[in-house]
């Protein structure tokens with residue numbers, strides 16, 4: 001049935017994806033019930049309502065952490081986490097060269113200077129050795145991004161962070177259900193951030209969560225999301241600059257239900273992702289992302305690598321041929337579409353209109369530039385990795401047909417024939 005020598009679909013052959021993907025339904029009666037309760041209660045404001053509080057309690061219970069603070073987005077969550085560290089403007093914060101802009105927004109708003117560490121060529125996660133190389137006397141924190149559903153090498157990262165006395169924030173936006181040597185991501189750093197945007201394992205449209213065991217960080221996060229109003233003490237006297245990043249009761253209601261789906265969604269993706277990995281380990285010309293021993297991948301994204309020495313094709317051409325086989329995928333579109341420091345905001349140093357702050361600042365004695373070539377592994381990754389989704393509602397047949405499509409295209413482009 002799966003004949004790899006079959007003509008490619010782009011050449012008029014049959015599609016490798018023989019059967020349609022099943023329909024996906026992520027929300028249902030349970031969400032409707034809680035949304036009804038919110039509307040009936042007539043309270044949509046988190047502080048006076050019950051759903052956001054319940055969401056926070058349940059999330060903390062599931063993580064085995066003391067505190068969770070819900071907010072409007074993953075971007076807000078990272079911003080809150082960064083803000084709780086109370087770093088002076090001009091401090092350097094090291095993070096991954098491959099991540100979403102949401103990791104950077106809060107760093108920049110706090111007047112901090114992002115410094116990018118290159119990634120490991122096998123996992124595309126921030127490489128602790130590269131982190132160590134970019135630490136300077138001005139480094140004050142590290143934001144570890146668990147990319148695509150795979151944990152950063154936390155033992156090595158925490159060891160070096162300890163040696164340099166640097167707090168670690170975990171950006172877990174892409175990493176629900178992802179474990180590192182038996183520990184859940186989000187429980188290893190000082191404070192962590194999650195996202196519930198539309199694309200994540202669980203979603204309430206837009207939403208975020210900060211998690212920590214630290215009482216003071218919990219307090220700072222809870223007032224940072226609320227204009228620095230101290231609602232718990234009934235005090236309205238802001239003592240630092242803070243946005244409004246509140247989560248509404250409507251988001252909280254949906255998020256509360258979605259939480260209960262994490263285990264099911266991530267274990268199914270893990271099962272399907274490993275099945276596809278197994279196929280690709282046996283497919284000449286391509287290879288799966290490597291999952292280091294002791295790590296549990298939750299396949300927020302499914303990434304595989306082209307062996308460009310063996311294939312006479314660019315990632316873009318490969319991607320188009322695979323799409324024609326009925327397998328949606330993207331080339332040059334790992335998270336962010338390019339290493340983040342190649343975005344205009346860093347290249348032009350244009351975070352705030354009419355100024356180069358915080359990249360250039362006399363007060364903080366900063367003059368930071370970001371250049372092509374800063375993180376060569378990350379830059380190269382966008383030329384050789386392909387990204388697709390392995391959703392929890394896919395069947396084993398879907399995975400086998402995806403693997404067949406990849407195998408068919410790879411065989412076609414193998415140097416010297418397949």
Ligand SMILES: Cc1ncc(COP(=O)(O)O)c(C=O)c1O
Pocket residue numbers: 073074075076078099100101102103145171173174195196197206207208335
């Ligand atoms: C690693 C990472 N951090 C932060 C964010 C920001 O999350 P949100 O889109 O909810 O603001 C994202 C979102 O894609 C992300 O992938």
